[in-house]
Amino acid sequence: MERVYNNIVVLGAGESGNGAAILARRKGYAVFVSDNGPIKPHYKQELEEEGIGYEENGHTADRIMAADLVIKSPGIPEKVQLIKNLRAAGKEIISEIEWAYRFKGDSRIVAITGSNGKSTTTSLLYYLLHNAGLDVSMVGNIGISFAKQVALSPTAWYVIEVSSFQLDDITSFRAEIGVLLNITPDHLDRYEYKFENYIKSKFRIAAFQTENDMLILNIDDPEITRYLAHNHIKPKIISITMSEQNLPQDEGAFMKDEDMHIKYEGDDMKLSIHDLALKGKHNQYNSMAAGISARAAGIRKEKIRESFSTFEGLEHRLEFVATVRGVDFINDSKGTNLNSVWFALESMKQPVVLILGGQDKGNDYNEIMDLVQEKVRAIVCMGIDNAPIHKAFENVIKHIVDTQSAKDAVNAAYSLAEKGDVVLLSPGCASFDLFKNYEDRGTQFKQAVREL
Template sequence: MKHKLIILGSGESGVGAAILGKKQGYDVFVSDGGTIKQAYKQELTDSGIEFEEGQHSKERILAANEVMKSPGIPEKNELVKMIRAKNIPVISEIELAYRFKGNSKIVAITGSNGKSTTTALTYQICKTAGLDCAMVGNIGISFAKQVAQDPKEVYVVEVSSFQLDDIKDFRADIAVLLNITEDHLDRYDYRFENYINSKFRVIENQTKEDYFIYCLDDEVITKKLPLLTIHTNPLPFSMKQEVKKGGYIKGDQMMLRIQEERVSMSIYDFALKGKHNNYNTMAAGIAAATLGIRKEKIREAVKNFHSLEHRMEFVAMVRGVEFINDSKATNVNSTWFALESMNKPTVLILGGTDKGNDYGLIADLVKEKVKAIVCMGVDNKKIIEAFKDIVPVIVETDSAKKAVNASFKMSQKGDVVLLSPACASFDLFKNYEDRGTQFKDAVKEL
């Protein structure tokens, strides 16, 4: 009897898992309650994989040996409850990819903020050093699809808490935990502790051969660590104290100390600017040094790195007004980092699907730097309530085009218009990329 693998959800991770499962000889069936994108349908058809959309064949699903649940599907989903009640094992896509990755190494990067930037920078260093590597996970191609179609010696994986929720044996050779701030609480019964536990699962299967790179300046991480039994090699990084092993910044110098390798570099040479990016750069540098990459290659990559689309991305200067696309800021903390690096009067575009946001976290920065707020969402009450006594002008809009036009009207030469929504995008857009792209298109039309 073939192993029956049911895939719930047909996004990038679902389709990638289906392709890998099929390649490994599983009996694979993909079920999506919504519609499946044409490109993904084509991939499934080309691979000879059965699928359904707009419905779930419950009987067939509940006869599975194993279910791979897409990260977007919450536990409170009725079908997931039925699967759990029947004790059918539920795994995530990274678990399936891990099962078949062979002797390849995994660098798994997680945290509430800075994951994508750190993943991209780590990958850039690996590529610069000539490693046979791929960047996978939340940031692009599915990990499982990469394993199935083009296996590599090193996988740099951006990992979300949702993917970690359904691991069993997944083990990273190098685990990176950047920070933990309140995010996605709607998926964790509004209990911060549940979310913290989820993030720490990145090290639960690690052994004394592995490495754990983490931020020593993050109180949530340092409070949790003493409560855990850790079997891995800790490599902390800090901007507040020197560490014997790991990385730190003292004055304007970054120092990395891993085994025999010592790397020092001026932070003024970092391609990525801002305090939060100093942390991201240290984490990526330590991960690279742990892989045995020479310091010259680390320096070269860190100097020449280009930031990601939708993450503090310069769009254009229109009549002296600068437009920045930070659509990837889907939580309040990300917006805090964006505002922290602003040094011009700012018109801030906020709003979208609220995830239990506490806007008090950015109140001081808003007071100091923001001259006007443009809301871009279906329901903006919470934002208006939070800032009505701090910001003189708050305007409501319901599209990227209207938000850009309103922002431009309120700006003058020397100002910056910052799209850093602090919310998910699903009320008006397909995803944060779609939101960022519509923002950029509207700016180009000014």
């Protein structure tokens, strides 16, 4: 039964917060938006067009504490005093995906989470479902928010990229098909620097699933298998793995020789890895997850096969830019943690000049040390403080140079590269020291390559 709220407050006026506010307004609720920082002009315009009141550059505590429902944007941590006060007062606090879920009607949901590969898998699955003619939208951490889609243009299917932050504040959200790709340390500052808290958060994707729902898990991931050994979860588990021997059920996806197998409801669908548009071992996991999800959504094998071969991949995620005088340039600006860099290096077949650096989140560069020693010819640092990179690799890599712009980094990398090499931008860090965001960093990188 739909609950009645007289006073809804949305904290944060980004894509998620605005979506939640618009949905509340369209459903007839009184709603107010409060952001501790400045609100971007296009988001202000959205709120004004919907007749939604808002404040920026600070919170009016009394007004917020008077709310009977608070929808919290995922970027706001629990340690903020206002959140502590709301919790202490017993206020109902939910995330935007929880709010949207309450109004999704009979629509079906595939929710995808993991430390790496979420965006690629979400985009690929959306492409598979859309190409097969389903009424589907791609929402969440990628593109438009779930709530805004529900408010403005609801669809029969939602493919949602969800982060651990969004899952932290769900109270009923459930996906008919959930996907958990992998778990590696990330965002630990939000989880009291305890990896086990982050793992629990990722598994909240299954918190409200039933026995009739499905959870697709990468059972090659040690943290996932460790969690399963000590915790019971309700949904039917379908596994993806590199080895058929690891497959615990008759259903699931695995790699054998140079083929990907998708086994579902007694049928074994086989695809050559050479027919997959996405290359690299990490993308085999992403493709297996998307493929088994598509089969579970009722998509025919022929459509899946066709879409796998034509999918073009994501901008800023292992995106081929150009070949300049025998040197390939690849933009992996979305690689903002070291696990992403590991995956990127693992998929490289040529010697690499690696562009690394940015706003460091306390990286332990030993995570990529073996691959750097094996594959990297030179490192070009692109950040304000490059000392941690120098310290980590000074005894391993002969050429380490510092740059402070995309253009300088590209020029330096090009001068260090030899014919047949690849220049890989995979920073392993956030972009906020020199760029607006990872998209801006990737765009500037591509522009600099084209100017060579």
